[in-house]
Amino acid sequence: MHPFAFLKTDGHLSSSVAGFLKKLLTDKIADAVLAAAPTPYSLLPMPTLFTDPEQIEKANPLAPAAPFNTARQAASILKHETGKRIALVLRPCEIRALVELTKLKQCVLENTIIIGVKCLGRMENAVYLEASSQNANLTQAFYDDPVLQDRICSSCAICTRFQPVHADISLSVIGMSANESIGLSAETDVGLAVLKQLGFETCDAPEGRKDAVNRLLEKRESAKTAAFEKTRDKTDSIEKFQRYFADCLNCHNCRVACPVCYCRECVFLTDVFAHDPEVLLRRASKKGMVKLPTDTTMFHMTRMAHMAHACVACGHCSSVCPSHIPVADVFIRVAEEIQNLYAYEPGRDLSEAIPLLVFDEGV
Amino acid sequence: MKYEQPAIGVYICHCGMNIAPKVDVENVAAFAAALEHVVVARDYKFMCSSPGQSLIIKDIRERGLNRIIVASCSPRMHEKTFRKACEQAGINPHYLQMANIREQISWVTKDSNDATAKAKDQVAAAVARVVYHAPLTSLEIPVKKSMVVVGGGIAGIQAALTAAEAGYNVHLVEREPSIGGHMAKFDKTFPTLDCAACIMTPKMVEAAQHPDITLHTYSEVASVEGFVGNFKVGIRQKPRYIDASKCTGCGVCTTKCPSKVISEFDQGLTFRKAIYSPFPQAIPNTPVIDRENCLYFTKGRCRACEKFCEAHAIAFDQKEEILTVEAGSIIIATGFQTFDPTPLTQYGYGRYPEVYTSLEFERINNATGPTAGKLLMKNGKPPEKVAIIHCVGSRDSRYHAYCSRVCCMVSMKFAHLVREKTNAEVWEFYIDIRSPGKLYEEFYSRVQEEGVHMVRGRVAEVTDIPENAKNEGRLTVVAENTLTRRILRVPVDMVLLGVGLEPAKGADDIGRMLGVQRDKDGWFNELHAKLAPVKTAMSGIFLAGCCQGPKDIPDTVAQASAAAGEAVSLLAKGTVRTLAEISYIDPDLCSGCKTCIEVCPYTAIGFDEGRRVAVVNEALCKGCGSCAAACPSSAAAIRHFSGRQIMEEMEALLL
């Protein structure tokens, strides 16, 4: 059992959380805090790097929206040691991606305080904007109202890894009344030290939280099974696969949104796939016609082959697709097959070797 | 990337009657002529002949061809030939691509139509691929003028002397306290029966005194880095606990040392001291202290040697040292060890005191051995009847399926020596006699004439239960004489086991460090069984002696000289060309994940911390492509095996 502390909210969930983050800056526990906050121009929360305690009052990391997976932004701050201590408020899928990116030497996790959110999911941007236009206090309302909670995106609806792994402190709303207080649990020594420094009294976690987590887990598991089944039906032949991805525009948004596609430039944008006219004509001659640009199916399958072992199931590839292709539905399902094959779970453990880098006669 | 507009010439070889008529070569040429970018397509009787090559050269010059396809035999056969032709005509040799239509089509396909269709596909694939070939060049790197020889048996000594005579610096690394290997243990050598010490000792001395040879005895190879021409070899010098620069080799210490230890050199038949030289003619003659058995090291008292050593050479505080030497080439000469016959319980080795391995018998027979060369049993009496069993552990699928090559001759040498030194009767039990060396068959006849009983048959059992009381106390050898189909029970006093040869212990580590493969029995693999018998697949690393397989001294010496010759030829040339078909990492694509660094088996990739990108060391890269397959963005790609080239080839095959 991790040491636990209550963060009183008294009906002001967002500002209490912001207040907690503010103390990290005022008490000089962190030099900067990365957390989601709406911009002056839109309600959509964007990952924002705060150094000023006054500004951080705007942060709203529990808002049920995330225009993208913050791991890559986090990695850009953590690219190399700066001597500064940085606190990051991240969702579990973002932490998983950050761990994978660390394994891929894209960032260093030394000197950080990772604050993970026990996550109830995010809404698609449009849904969020619409809902927040109707409810000025959407964040608070979301945690009180199961109907709002059902409006999360399809990937979150089947997410079973909603509890952060590899966080120093986790912010927990599940099984708590968010309008009274939420939980802070110290999952590492670093986390405990921070809570102590901030003057929190730690105690055992209250009863009943576990049940709430289990209920949610069950619900998600069955949703996942059903969704996987449906997706399998829609993709279990190459013909169906073509139908599924038929409207793909080759915009590569999915791969840009993918937090673990860490390549600087996708191979599909390099010379390897820049075809000469002779090649295109030759391809057309094979069946009398060829759709341009070519290699759309190759792109999706190769992306799976290269990255499925590391897929953190955040669902952002679906969210960004201009053709509304449920990319994540296939990706997450296939990823689970591949991850089971390798007995690998992305984000589980920094020291767990990337399966393609373990060489033995196995699998 | 395409480098210039391709102008391709395609040449289909008939290979006499080997490709045509199975493959309809004219048809294939006509098909090729219609392919994109193809300027000329011809078929010709023998492309590899000089008129064949001239055809290509002429077309390149006259028709401005810049890509060449030769559809013929395997590229493993003639890629070099045609690359040279390209070069001669003035285009980059890597603008050649071959289609293997002989080994992989005409010779393996029944139906002529099928063969022709397949040949067309492979030609089309080669054409599609060659469009994306790039002109490649390689670097010329200077070669270090020194070499390392691992193993100081006769093979290592011979190789070292040959190379040193040519004026190159040789580091001879031997793990035992003295050089000499197995040959130093023998008394006489077949077939000429010259005294082993008489021919071996001078060689050992010569090696020790040669100004260009540095002996590293009691040393092992600790690490190997680098590549052909530029190896860095770490040599671990185990502590002798004696300051070699002070030691005069007087040997007083060994007489004063009170601790008695079983002698490895004498195969456990005598004792040595804790401070010892393995044998009187040891080179160098600086003794070593065996830490495990030294009273000072184990119990903290004694130091007798120190007291008596007038040269003050004892150095109990000596530490292991690692010395790094540079080498242009490396010769492996780690030799063999003999098969331990204990598991063959039916022969009673270890159970009956009068059952000996051949190596033990060599020591008994040796003037410096346990009996000062007299042929005596453990009870001090000479034997009256001796049995010699061939093929112990060899030609036996449970142990070693191969023939150990020397045991027949060794056994007959023993038969002769027994007859010469005693009046004993000798019985040899063999499966087949293998005596295919110069003067070997003659030696066989000679031994037969000396009255040795030759029995063809594998021995079933050696037992101490006699057939009749008169032979109480003796051993009985039971075997079927397969020529007469009779079971024999021969009472004897002594049994000698002609044990097989197996790779020396530690050969696996050497193989791993040097990247040289070993065969299923553990012998080092030569590059080619016939045409490159002393080279290995690792350029710059050669094989000498029994480490490559069992052989006798003449073959060992011949091979050692050959290995030295190859090594010297490399050093004399002075430079090596790096491979052209190696990895290149595009810094604009590299995301600095270091995955490639992790997968590269040759530590050929470094990291540029400034730009945060991986960088290939062209001298170290061997072009395995591990990095290319592991890098998801294809920032790392193998020249001549790029994703583009491979996928174009495949696409054309599947058109």
Place this chain on the structure above:
Amino acid sequence: MKEFEPKIIAMVCNWCTYTAADLAGTSRLMYPANIRIVRLMCTGMIDQKYILKAFLDGADGVFIGGCHPGDCHYINGNLKAVKRISGVRKLLEQFGFDPARLKLQWIGASEGPEFQRHMTEFVSTVKSMGPNPARDCMIL
């Protein structure tokens, strides 16, 4: 109707399986003409996309041949290939490809007869599976 003749891509390493294929030739060991060989330096250089490319372009089977474990010319390229290939196989399976269409086999340089045997067997396995479904649909 003519019997279905599959087209099979064999990606083989230069040092072992390619050499075995040459040896099969030198020994005049006949096998079906359905095999199209792509010579690579080592199985360790096989990117997943090559396999996908072959299947999407209509290969009815893909055979990958390398050195036996421990014999790879580049130490362990063959072992590097193992996981990559099993991952692609799993992936293809999700989209209706019979996993047995992708085969990985170690064939040493001296194993000409084994090369012949594996080619013959694989051709007949693939034959029994029928054509690659990608042949009949438009691949985007």
